[in-house]
Amino acid sequence: MKEKYVNQANPNVSVDCVVFGFDGSDLKVLLVQRDLRDNLDIDDDTLVLPGDLINDDEDLDEAASRILKGLTGIKNIFLEQIGAFGSPKRLLKKRDQVWLNAIRILPNARVITIGYFALVNIKNYKTKPAGFAKHVLWQDYNTVEELGFDHNVILNSAISVLRDKLYREPVGFQLLGKEFSLHQLYTLYNEIMGGDIDRRNFRRKMLKTGFLKETENYQEGVPHKPARLYTFAKKKFDNVSKANFKFY
Amino acid sequence: MKEKYVNQANPNVSVDCVVFGFDGSDLKVLLVQRDLRDNLDIDDDTLVLPGDLINDDEDLDEAASRILKGLTGIKNIFLEQIGAFGSPKRLLKKRDQVWLNAIRILPNARVITIGYFALVNIKNYKTKPAGFAKHVLWQDYNTVEELGFDHNVILNSAISVLRDKLYREPVGFQLLGKEFSLHQLYTLYNEIMGGDIDRRNFRRKMLKTGFLKETENYQEGVPHKPARLYTFAKKKFDNVSKANFKFY
């Protein structure tokens, strides 16, 4: 039993983040372009999710925070693990193997990735390249094509976690600014859920959840132009509570 | 940037399974006792979740299946990843460090664990020790005390995933035999959810979901003794469907 482990190298463990952002009308994902530095003979403009190998002395969550901090300067945002990914090395795409060899840090071990997903309000932060990233960009979720490694799998997993969460938890607020109109929130839900939600029912139901607090300019009965603004009123959220974010 | 990786050993990656079983009245978890083999001078009867290091050439899911197969002989059961766990090595309990040293396979690297959870019908399978396990036992979930490593964290995570799933997916059937009465299903839900569900509403609601199919002895209007039996009728399950397993 023991002997079998001795001959196999431990896998490299990396953390990759799916960072979703919303610009008011479209759902975006933060992607980076790999930077080969001194191996410039290799032509590789593959896009990947921002990620890095985990450090010896840090928690998994800490690693994810670190990566995000490096690229966006953000601390303390919504960030949650979505799971571990990683097929044996023999299943890697050639392009990715070349890349791994080029950076010489992973000679004979596979890579296992812990995926995280994060929600940020795009307008609040400036992105900047860091680590192995040559460029950082916000890409429209619907236009994302083939990514490096198994990052499409991770992205798909993240979007379904996001949709699922949006149904069940007051999590969409993270994608908007501090103050927002119900119209903005509605647009967000409609975009992400791909649905065709009734505007009026959405409004009533969302207000009834108790997660919205009016800002000072509130005045009953008067239609506003521009729209009335709300903030997210954090209240204790019971997982099994009746707060229900399903909209038909 | 590069240099920083060179000096750190890759972490060991293990897969640990939380296997839930139901014996008709109580929820059980499959635990194992560590076996130190030739290091018998060390007295350690700590209980842990069944797990093993992942092999170089296998998928994460494959590893989980392998472990389960070894301990219970089961293949093809409900098995799902719940996430990755693992704090830096310095946070390990002393007892666990001693154990890791004793088996000599992990000299200076940390351990990262991918947690899985599985649901089985206890009566269908005989368990047997395998790998590093000295004993295998089904322990009452409510009586579980301190486990080795961070396995209590994993177990807690698994139970909340289970409760959550039970609300939203027809997953409880996995814990029962092929044929079961509504009373058995009711007992299961009541036990796991810790709730106090109305028997009559449970019955009606569960039948309405369309996941139950009557067995041949079915006869309308006649109270049965013993109870009428059902099987789980797999039908396409739409995540966003209206099937609702919340019972109050």
Place this chain on the structure above:
DNA sequence: AAACTTAGTGTAAAATTTACACTTTGAAAA
């Protein structure tokens, strides 16, 4: 044979969901 438990059906009030209509205000078009 009386008392009790289990299996099953019924029903009515309360709450929620759904599918719409209608008003007011500011901005854009004519």
Place this chain on the structure above:
DNA sequence: TTTTCAAAGTGTAAATTTTACACTAAGTTT
């Protein structure tokens, strides 16, 4: 400068679902 239009907001009635109970019949236990 009207006229037209879209956005912001409130209302309401039918359909469905949830909740909280009552009741009967068939075995089992005492």
